[in-house]
Amino acid sequence: GAVVSQHPSRVICKSGTSVKIECRSxxxxxxxxxxxxxxxxxxxMLMATSNEGSKATYEQGVEKDKFLINHASLTLxxxxxxxxxxxxxxxxxxxxRETATVFSYEQYxxxxxxxxxx
Amino acid sequence: xxxxxxSQPEMSxxxxxxxxxxxxxxxxxxxxxxxxxxxxxxxxxxxVIRQEAYKQQNATENRFSVNFQKAAKSFSLKxxxxxxxxxxxxxxxxxxxxxxxxNNLFxxxxxxxxxxP
Numbered sequence: 001g002a003v004v005s006q007h008p009s010r011v012i013c014k015s016g017t018s019v020k021i022e023c024r025s026x027x028x029x030x031x032x033x034x035x036x037x038x039x040x041x042x043x044x045m046l047m048a049t050s051n052e053g054s055k056a057t058y059e060q061g062v063e064k065d066k067f068l069i070n071h072a073s074l075t076l077x078x079x080x081x082x083x084x085x086x087x088x089x090x091x092x093x094x095x096x097r098e099t100a101t102v103f104s105y106e107q108y109x110x111x112x113x114x115x116x117x118x
Numbered sequence: 119x120x121x122x123x124x125s126q127p128e129m130s131x132x133x134x135x136x137x138x139x140x141x142x143x144x145x146x147x148x149x150x151x152x153x154x155x156x157x158x159x160x161x162x163x164x165x166v167i168r169q170e171a172y173k174q175q176n177a178t179e180n181r182f183s184v185n186f187q188k189a190a191k192s193f194s195l196k197x198x199x200x201x202x203x204x205x206x207x208x209x210x211x212x213x214x215x216x217x218x219x220x221n222n223l224f225x226x227x228x229x230x231x232x233x234x235p
Contacts, residue, residue, distance in 0.1 A: 034222055038161075042228075043209060043225045043227045043228050044163075044209070044223075044225045046222050046223070046224075049222060052203075054192075061211065062176045091161060091226070093163065094162075095163075095223075097221075105151050105168075105213055105215070105221065106165070106168075107162035107223060109162065109164075111160070111161065111162045112162070
C-alpha cells in the first residue's frame, strides 16, 4: 500500500512552453502533497505544499506564477511549469501525506519526473 | 528555522562490514521526528528508519539502527552487514510534530554511500 505515482517520468520540452506534472496517491487519500526539486547530486528542496481544495503554500524564493500547483482532489496534485526555460531543468519529486489520521507523519514519495528544457 | 547537517558527502564500506553515517540538526522544537531516507540510482526515495524524539529507545529496522542523542542533537545511522544493494544516497531529515496542517520535511545534503564488493 501507500503508493504514489508521477506522470510523466521524464519530459523534454522547448523553451517557452508549459509542462504539467501529475502526482497521484493510488491507494490512499492525501489532503496534503508536497513538491520538491532536486538538482544533480544535491538534496531535495521543498518548493511548495499543496492542500486539497485550497491554495498552495510556496516556499520563499519560489515563483508561484511560474510553478502553478492545483490540488483538485484527495488523490491528485499537479505542478505546471509555465514558460519553461533551461534553468527549470531539474528532477521534480512529489510526496503525499495520508489523510487517515491528523497525526500522521509519514510521507510517501513518488518516483520523480525529470524535466529537460531545450 | 530547522537545519540538518550531514558532514560526510561520501563514504564507502566493504561488503558485510558496518558503517555509520552522521547527522546533526538544529531546532528549538521539543517534539519532532527524525528520518533516514535512501535514494538509490532509480531516484525513488525510500524510508529507511524513523525516530520519534519523545522516545528514548533507539529505533532499529533489521540491519539499520540509529544512535539518537537528543541533547547533542545527533542522529546517526548504522548499517550492519552492508550489502551491495545499500549503495545509494542517504538523506537525514527532520519534521516538526504538528497536530494539524502540513508538516514538511527538512533534508540534509546527503551522504553518498558505496558498498565495495
